[in-house]
Structures are given as C-alpha cells and as structure tokens.
Amino acid sequence: MSYCLNPLCLNPVNPLGSQVCSSCGSLLLFKQRYRGLKSLGGGGMSRTFLGVDEDRLQTPCIIKQFSPQQQNVAQIQKATELFYQEGKRLQELENHPQIPHLFACFEANSRLYLIQEYIEGDNLLDELELGEPLEEGKLRELLLDLLPVIQFIHDHQVIHRDIKPENIIRRHLDSKLVLVDFGVAKHEIDILHPRTGTMTGTIGYAPLEQIRGGKAYAASDLYSLGVTCIHLLTGENPQSLFDPYKGEFIWESHLEKSDRHISHQLKHIINKMLADKVQDRYQSAAAVLADIQPPVSLKLPASSLQIMVAVHIATHQSIWGMPPPVPCVFPSLLSTSRANFSGQINPEISGTNWECQTIMKGHKAPVNAIAISPNRYILISGSADQSIRLWNLNTGQLIQRFCGHVAAINAIAISPNGRRLVSGSFDRTLLGWNLNTGTMTDRFFSHSGSPYSHRCGPIHAVAYSPDGHIIASCSGNATIKLWNQRNGELLYRLCEHSGEVFCVTFAFSPANNSGNHEGLFNHPQSSIFASGGADGQIKIWQFGKLHSLQTLTGHSGGVLSLAFSPNQTILASSSEDGTIKLWDFQQGIILSTQTVDPAIISSIAISPDGKFMAGGSNDGKIRLWKIEMQGLSQQPLSEISGYSPITFGIDSHTLICRGENHQLLVWRCRED
Numbered sequence: 001m002s003y004c005l006n007p008l009c010l011n012p013v014n015p016l017g018s019q020v021c022s023s024c025g026s027l028l029l030f031k032q033r034y035r036g037l038k039s040l041g042g043g044g045m046s047r048t049f050l051g052v053d054e055d056r057l058q059t060p061c062i063i064k065q066f067s068p069q070q071q072n073v074a075q076i077q078k079a080t081e082l083f084y085q086e087g088k089r090l091q092e093l094e095n096h097p098q099i100p101h102l103f104a105c106f107e108a109n110s111r112l113y114l115i116q117e118y119i120e121g122d123n124l125l126d127e128l129e130l131g132e133p134l135e136e137g138k139l140r141e142l143l144l145d146l147l148p149v150i151q152f153i154h155d156h157q158v159i160h161r162d163i164k165p166e167n168i169i170r171r172h173l174d175s176k177l178v179l180v181d182f183g184v185a186k187h188e189i190d191i192l193h194p195r196t197g198t199m200t201g202t203i204g205y206a207p208l209e210q211i212r213g214g215k216a217y218a219a220s221d222l223y224s225l226g227v228t229c230i231h232l233l234t235g236e237n238p239q240s241l242f243d244p245y246k247g248e249f250i251w252e253s254h255l256e257k258s259d260r261h262i263s264h265q266l267k268h269i270i271n272k273m274l275a276d277k278v279q280d281r282y283q284s285a286a287a288v289l290a291d292i293q294p295p296v297s298l299k300l301p302a303s304s305l306q307i308m309v310a311v312h313i314a315t316h317q318s319i320w321g322m323p324p325p326v327p328c329v330f331p332s333l334l335s336t337s338r339a340n341f342s343g344q345i346n347p348e349i350s351g352t353n354w355e356c357q358t359i360m361k362g363h364k365a366p367v368n369a370i371a372i373s374p375n376r377y378i379l380i381s382g383s384a385d386q387s388i389r390l391w392n393l394n395t396g397q398l399i400q401r402f403c404g405h406v407a408a409i410n411a412i413a414i415s416p417n418g419r420r421l422v423s424g425s426f427d428r429t430l431l432g433w434n435l436n437t438g439t440m441t442d443r444f445f446s447h448s449g450s451p452y453s454h455r456c457g458p459i460h461a462v463a464y465s466p467d468g469h470i471i472a473s474c475s476g477n478a479t480i481k482l483w484n485q486r487n488g489e490l491l492y493r494l495c496e497h498s499g500e501v502f503c504v505t506f507a508f509s510p511a512n513n514s515g516n517h518e519g520l521f522n523h524p525q526s527s528i529f530a531s532g533g534a535d536g537q538i539k540i541w542q543f544g545k546l547h548s549l550q551t552l553t554g555h556s557g558g559v560l561s562l563a564f565s566p567n568q569t570i571l572a573s574s575s576e577d578g579t580i581k582l583w584d585f586q587q588g589i590i591l592s593t594q595t596v597d598p599a600i601i602s603s604i605a606i607s608p609d610g611k612f613m614a615g616g617s618n619d620g621k622i623r624l625w626k627i628e629m630q631g632l633s634q635q636p637l638s639e640i641s642g643y644s645p646i647t648f649g650i651d652s653h654t655l656i657c658r659g660e661n662h663q664l665l666v667w668r669c670r671e672d
Helices: 071-091 124-130 134-157 218-234 252-259 264-273 285-292 301-308
Strands: 036-043 047-052 058-064 104-109 109-119 121-123 168-172 177-179 354-360 367-374 378-383 387-392 397-405 409-414 419-424 430-434 439-443 459-464 470-475 480-484 489-494 501-506 528-533 538-542 551-552 557-564 570-573 579-584 589-596 605-607 612-616 620-628 636-640 642-647 654-658 662-668
Touching: 036 058, 036 071, 071 104, 121 124, 121 538, 124 218, 134 177, 134 264, 134 285, 168 419, 177 570, 218 264, 218 285, 301 367, 354 636, 367 642, 378 409, 378 662, 387 409, 419 459, 430 620, 470 501, 528 557, 557 605, 570 605, 570 654, 612 642, 612 654, 620 654, 636 662
Parallel strands: 367 409, 409 459, 459 501, 501 557, 605 642
Antiparallel strands: 036 047, 047 058, 058 109, 104 109, 121 168, 168 177, 354 662, 367 378, 378 387, 387 397, 409 419, 419 430, 430 439, 459 470, 470 480, 480 489, 501 528, 528 538, 538 551, 557 570, 570 579, 579 589, 605 612, 612 620, 620 636, 642 654, 654 662
C-alpha cells in the first residue's frame, strides 16, 4: 500500500503505485522518489514512517516528518531547530557503519522531512520484553560493540543525549548494534566544557546535569549507557531501581533477589558510569573499554601518546563482528604499495651475480601491480589491460585470469591466509575475489546507492591488515578508507591528506619477529599503518582512530611508495623529489636520505630478512642497497634490468619486476 503523510487525512491508506491520495488529494511521492508505506508512530512535533526510495530499486527507508500541532511560536521554532540539527548530526556521522545514513533533508507541502537509512532489526527493549534479562557475558558483548560507536560520535564533538534501549537496534543483517535517533543530539565545540542548552533526555535515563541544567558531557551519555545496562541486567524499569530516600540506584540488590550475580569488575564499571557527579564518572567511552580489557600501548613520542585513546582488544571476537585471525606461517603480503615479508633469514645478497630465470608473458598492457601469495609460490599481477593474472612463480605458467574491472588496474593485495584477493582500479572500484574458486565475491560500496568505492578518484593502492580483518584503500580523492573484508562494509574514512594518496601499508604482525612488541597486533583495533600522498607527508595511523598518530615531513615531493621493515622499527619511503628516506617511525625522525639521480623511485621493497632494500623506477634499472645501522649504503650493491612495480620473492635472493613489452621478470641472485 501507499500511505498518505498528510496529518489531516482521514483515510491515508492508498493502493501501491498511486500518485495522489484518493481521500485528501495530497501527493504520495516526494521529490519524485520517496513514498510512505506505513506509520511507525510519533509524538510531539514529529511522525515517523516506513517508506521506500523508488530511485534505488525500492530500497526501504525511514521518513521522518516534522509536523507541529501546537501554535506556540517559540516551541515550534525550537522544534524546527532540533529537526534540522538531527539532519546535520546524521550527515556528520554517516561514515560509521553503526549509525544510520542520512539520504535527504527537504521541505515539501510546508512540512520538513528527513529521509534516512532503514535499519531492519529489533531494539533492545523489544528484545528484553520478549526474552530474559542479560547475563554478564552478553552485556560485555553489548558494551564491546557499542562503546566504540559512542567514542566515534564523541570524537566528532557530538553528544547523543538520549541513549536508552529503544534507541539501540540489533541489525538483523549482522547482529551489530546500531545507535539511532539523533533528534536531540548536540554538537559541542568543546566537549569537556559544554554550553547550557535545552533540558532534554528521557526521564530515568538522563543524568541530573542534563535534566536540570541543560548541560551534557561525554560522561552524560555514559551515565545513560549505565542506566541502560542495569535495565537490561535486571529487566526492571530504571525508575523502579532508584531509591529516592538514599539517592542511589539499588540495582545490585535486585540481582541478588533473583539469585543472579556478576563480577566485581563489571559492578565497578557500571557504578562508575552511574556516579552522580560528572567528575566521578568515566570521561570517555575508550576509558570504559580500557577497564574491560586493558590495552597495550605503542611506544611513541609524548605528543603522539597524548592523542591516543585506549581501545579495547578483544580476546577472540572483534568489536566489528569479524572472525578471529586465521593462523598463517606467512601473515604478510607483497604489492606495489606495501612490501611486507616474513620467513627465515637467508644468506646476504652478494655482488652483481643476478640472472633472469623466468619471463612471464601474457598481459596486453603495462603491469601496474604485483603481489605474492603467503606461500610465495603464486605471483599475481594487475595490468592496464584490465585483467588480473595468476602465475606459478616456479614455472612461469599462467594459472588463471580474472576480469571484472572496466579500466586499468592499479593495485592488488592478497589476504594473509592466501584465500582472497582485492583489486583497485582507475574505474574507482574495489573488487574482492575468491582465489580458490576464481570468482568475484565482493564489490565495495562507499555510500548507499553509490556504484563506486572511491567516488571522486582512481584507487592507487590497497593493503590487508596483518590479521586479514581489514582492507585499506587510498585514492585520488585524498582519502583513505578502511573496509571490513568479510562483507565489504565501509568502517572508516580518513581525510587528513591534502592531495591524492598514493600508497598505504600496514606494519607487520610481530608473530615471527623478536622484540618487545608482543600482542600489539592481536586485534585490528591495534593495527598500525602508514600512508603517503601528493602533499609530501607520511602519516602513521592506528585502526580505530579518526586522527593520525603522527605526521612525518621531509619530502619535498609526493610520496610514491612505503615499506615497513620486519623488525617494526624502520619505515622506508620514496618520493617524487628523487630521494629515498629511512625513518624511525616510532620516534618520528629521519635515519638517512638517499638521492637517486636522475631516477625517481616509484616502488620500494625490503627483503624478508630486513637487510636489503630494492627500488624500482622507469629508467629501466632496479637498484639494491644494504640497510645499515645508520641507513642505506651510500652506493647500490647492484643494479639489474627492470621497471616498477617490484617485490622480493620467497627469500632475499629472488626479485620480481616488470620488464619490457608488458612482461614479468623473475631474477635470482647466485651466491659467490
């Protein structure tokens, strides 16, 4: 059916497909695309409807209508302000996958409308009424899932001001919790010192400073979350859990009466969220996560540590609902944009005794990207001929050919378990492939309804995180995007570079390396990665943070390629300024600068043992340097024929690069 949104209509139900209401004559299709289907309820000055977007293949959506029934001018003006404010908040926060996307905001028939994403699922109050109160384990899972979302909105200077079970929906698609209803959310320039505003919130869930004084802090949302927790634990309405004589919640006694118990740790966490005084509560969602599971830290300068917020490291299950890492002997990958290695230490490269062992032919245009499978016996290449080819590295035999892109392929990366491949192209799309079946599995969408992964520029590089949970991509639109590899869902969009981003690479998992970094990469929230762009800057990031940990400056031209060393301490970069730099990225200092005249090194790779670096350019020479205590050797140890892209093979004695006439060359260094 088609539902008339006119509040005065006496018979709003119409046949599906009708253009005007048969009862009151009102238009049933807004902006020539949005149609109401049924009423979901309402109150005060707004009503909510389930609808469809006919321009997007009948995609379900939520239609929120501002329809004041009062004549008080001041109240109507304030309600109008809040309505537009909700649209602004949703627009600011739409990059998070657990916050509904805003599709449109407009005026029609003298009424205001918000069109937003429809989240199919049940809210937590409905779940509670149909089931049993939560056990401790389920409540912990809830906190691990929801706290990062709350931290995200607070990082954007937004206070929700109405967190309660009804405003938390468990999405049927993936069982993730989605935070909804930003109708009274408030933007604060200084989130630690909020301005006095409207006294709002739901009685029983909102703290005193919000109800009485009209002020809301990050800690105010955490108070509401604490009340939500005790509601879900006890099954009792929060107002019945509050003792006005004592002035405190008595939720623990309710648990004891029902012979249910939780740990002292969780009791402490909840009671700290419920503290009356703002200063006695947790001041950030990340701090709550830190008490649930203490995080490990990265040794960085004080300036970087100040901007790092503790993040939860789950024991096995990611907060994004991803599966645990698959054990893998070689957990890293090699590509044009990342040179990650693992494996045994091999004899050193010696002299100039390099021989071209294999030539692979088949591409009809230049090869732009290469990667090697974790077992190091499969080579994968992506070309300007729009194809991806799989080769047997030992024999040079073509194994398989993938086609799906409609423009030149710029970047490819293989998952650490060797089962999946992701490719990026000038056609602005990311495609996922199953290497076992040879089929396309995923198309990564940057926005609801968009056919592109990066809408405004070609994709220059892609990379997998060491545990295989996250895919990073960078583009000509000056953005980096982080994706859930399991379902192609966009997790984060990072926008600190001022120009095109040419390269992105993750640091190694330390599983096969010595050092004091144990546990740092056990969880995607802790993964460290780097990006380089046309602005000449290198940025160090940590997954889960919206701002870079550190910015490395020193190049006078665009940064074309990056590579982490296996020992976790060195980051190498090459630039359009004709130099290669080695960095101690933890300290943010340059270890050495090498000028390669007249060539520009567009692709670099560090050997599996971390002792050597290779650089590829377009002058037909691949140069190899020794990595010494103070940086690179002054002169290349050797030069071989070939072009970018480059990568090392199973050991430091094998190097793969592009040759003339779109060939792939496999070079082997003989021992003296």
